[in-house]
Amino acid sequence: MMPPLTFDPRRSGIHGRARGNGPAADGTAAERAALEKTWRVPEGILGWFSVVDHRTIGRRYLVTALGFFLIAGILAVLMRLQLAVPDNQLIGPDRYNQIFTVHGTIMMFLFAVPVMEAMGIYLVPLMVGARNIAFPRLNTFSYFVYLFGGLMLLIVLLLNSAPDVGWFSYPPLAGPDYTPGKRADFWAQLITFTEVAALAVAVEIVATVFKMRAPGMTLDRIPLFVWAMLVTAFMIIFAMPAVVTASSFLLMDRLVGTHFYNPAEGGDALLYQHLFWFFGHPEVYIIFVPALGMVSSIVTTFTGRPIVGYTAMVLSLVATGFLGFGLWVHHMFATGLPQLGLTYFTAASMTIAIPSGIQIFCWIASIWRGTPRFTPPMLFVLGFIAIFVLGGLTGVTLASVPFNLQVHDTYYVVAHFHYVLLGGAVFPLVGGIHYWFPKITGRLMDEGLARLSFWLLFIGFNITFFPMHQLGLMGMPRRVYTYPAASGWGPLNLLSTLGAGLLAIGGLLFVWNLARSVRSGAVAGDDPWGGDTLEWGTSSPPPVYNFLHPPVVEGPNALWDRSADAPVVTGLRTDCREVLITDVVDATPNNRYEFPEPSIWPFLAAVATSAMFVGSIFTAWAVPIGIVPIAIAVTGWFWPKRKEAAA
């Protein structure tokens, strides 16, 4: 017989602010031991490939994404070195084209989206009080597909086969006539890799947030970071198919001779742009919205008060998600589309500044009202506000069609998107890493190094990218491997390169701090910052089962609103991976569900999928042939476990 589910106020494995950070109240040692055994992370070589635990996969995603970030950063430094002086001969055009393309491709597809997913995979189950993320084997599969896609790109970079037509790879330049060989095919297939991985994670996040929240976590008590990840997940689901379509059409044009982008046969080069940017604009919000969630978490904790205007914040996130799909033509203002349509997209592009503005106002109000503590995460949030607001405002200028026609495809745009992406996403991310590092590793990052890296990053960033606004206004186009001395662009480019050096040092210092603190940072307790969300209510790092008993949530700031005798859920089985499934709207328990054990099959399915993807770059036969191993692996994946006799 299954033990009944109860809400037991006496047996709590988590502690809230109301009761301070005392040791865990008495869940029996036997119960803990049983949970440890059931939810254990498998060890050994085979075990490493079989892990389905969300924290492990989240850490792997994070480390891999940061590795890609460093590589793309090195490529950026190479670009800046080449552009430091006019008529530089350091890097020739072919190599430079590969470098800037791979820099953009890695940053957008292999770093920015995966790293936000990493934070989501790690934190969302903890913040909603669940034991694991939904569809854990799919999570493992998505990580390996992402890893293999990224490795493919790195390998071809070393083999002179890296794509060289820009990170958005427009045909006809990227088409079969003007980019012979396989370079653009590797780009197009990388898209498929990363989008499959991203879609998988998006589905998991939606399912986790909708159906696995702790009892009592009604829709208006969901933490803002979780809301942000939910909105992001829906954006991924709606946007990614467009880019897979665009890149698949490109692949088909190149491999099997279709005519999607061939005007002579009724195709259209602009079709690609529409398909790509229908994804491309939401993509930047996919990168940016999780960062907004991180900022909310950090501001809440380090002002000591709930965020002002929770409802407005949630509605702003949702509005950003919706509006983000209505802007894509602002990347195409110069293509000669009809004027009335362009005006609509100007209005829409400017309108999206309003929800972002509301969020900024709410954060400033929260800071005003609370008592700010200038810890490193908070510093990064302040840096985010300073940089992102500037970037957002240059975005407003870019939304205006006439002005856009002057600065489109110049360094003004490069400045704009680095301000909103680096400032709007990377700064909160780095702040978030500092903030959640103690939870993930149990240790604190070095505070002095963190402050130093913040200032280097902030100052270096501005010296690198602010002059680019001016360069764009002076007429410097994007994607040029060199420029003449007579253009007058030399001094500002040199300044920008020097800033890039500073930025690189700041970044390396951050990574050094990270690596060092994993081993020798000061031991953090369960809740070093006094946070409000559920992850701070369990140990650092969390046990493999996350929470001894799922808590019952009593307010929007789960730990702060937790009363001294708040109930927890007891009665979930400890001999199998049983989780609690709750209702979408008000999180009342619906049923129990048994999650799958670790398994090697997701990894094998990822290998088979990757082989099919890479093979299909070279021959169309790879698709029907490659389906077979995938089918075998997926069959193994879903093979039902023999049910044990009911206890």
Place this chain on the structure above:
Amino acid sequence: MIGRRHRLILVLVVAALLGGCEREARSFKGRTSANASKEPGVSRNPYAGNAWGVGQGKRLYTLYNCVGCHANGGGGMGPALMDDRWIYGSDDASVFETIARGRPNGMPAFGSRITESQIWMLAAYVESMSGRLPMDVLPSRADHMRYSTPENSRRARPPQGAPKGADE
């Protein structure tokens, strides 16, 4: 765990990837047989494994109006180039000679009209028309009206035994 077919694809893919260096090289300064051939006295097309060179050859084929006589490989006034019949020899050196010095029955001599590396590029493209180059080097469809299956989708047609000394 990994099926045999799967392994074969993996091997093919690795081989194809490793061929990437040569396939993707962009030799802007141009290659001649002299700086590409490893064996003295034998002329090999320096662009035989180079997709970029074949692609340039395809552009030159249109720009220099080879289509005027040979259409897009199907022939017209001039013989078809995409079949397996090579009147004057199908090896690299013979194709080069055909373009550079012309042939009886109306093939003009282009040797003084275009550079040596451009002739090699055109020769490489001509060889690709019958699918004789590696699969990943063959061009795909052009941004023109469709005239035939793209080169990389054609069945490879190895040359028939051709009368070699046909140019005396």
Place this chain on the structure above:
Amino acid sequence: MARRRALWACCAAMAAAAAAASAGCAGPHHVFDPAGGPARDIAALGRLLFAVCTVIYLLVIAVLAWALVRRRTEADGSVETGRRLTRAIAAATIASTMTIVGLTAASAVTGHGLTSPMGPAAITVDVVGHQWWWDFQFRDVSPDEFVSSPNELHVPLGQPVMIKTMSRDVIHSFWVPNLHGKRDLIPGQVTNTWIQADRPGVYRGLCAEFCGHEHAKMAFEVVVETPQKFKAWIDHQRESASEPADYQERRGRDVFLGSPCATCHTIRGTTAASRVGPDLTHVGSRMTLAAGTLPNTRPHLATWLGDPQSVKPGTLMPAVPMSDADRGAVIAYLRRLQ
């Protein structure tokens, strides 16, 4: 206290930087150095946008700084304070919305004014983009008087010029910062724009859409001159090439016509009539070579002919093998073609 001072210092530094950056409008082809009607309207709109955005930015930073350093009071947690904050946020949102509406309207008005040329178009220019050079074709007159002026566009002062853009290969973008915003050249389509210059001079144009290896070196010159000078220029462009004046130039012409040069280039009046590369009939009179990459002087021409890949790696122009004497003769002949 020290923190407060540091914060104000940061704000001041940022404001100063912003002011300094917006001050510099010098340099060739600067967006804020308009030489024609459309560019002037765009520059005015740009100044409005920058002014509004700078004010908003400084306001946000100032309020943030105040929020950080203000003295906290007991009443901060009260419901009344909460309501005041909500009202403040609402007010800020309404103000932002109205600003956005205003900027959208300003943008729409400017945009509408730019759609049609001010006044009947004087001439139409077909801009044909190639990898990596420009062909400006004047086709207004009968076909036998068609003028092709690669990489150098002359326009009459004060008259609107219709631009029809098309591409022979990949997407390019026609952009003269001093005169107007850019317009993409998309293969398979003809897109339209127009320019009008009201200040004589020479303005540089660039390709503004990544188009391959030498996208960085695909520039052109726009020469704005009086209508009389323009008519003289275009009449001259219609004429055939000048005859060589001495032995060396004749030798140069012979070498040109007998070598791969004539396979790609046109020199009207000779047997060279190919349209693969730019028309060289009046190459000697142009200001630049290789699409704005080199000044048109004898030594630069020698470099360009001797080793084009050292100037524009990836260019379709091959290095034609010839003796130095022959090359010198060809150069002499080309410089004769004024």
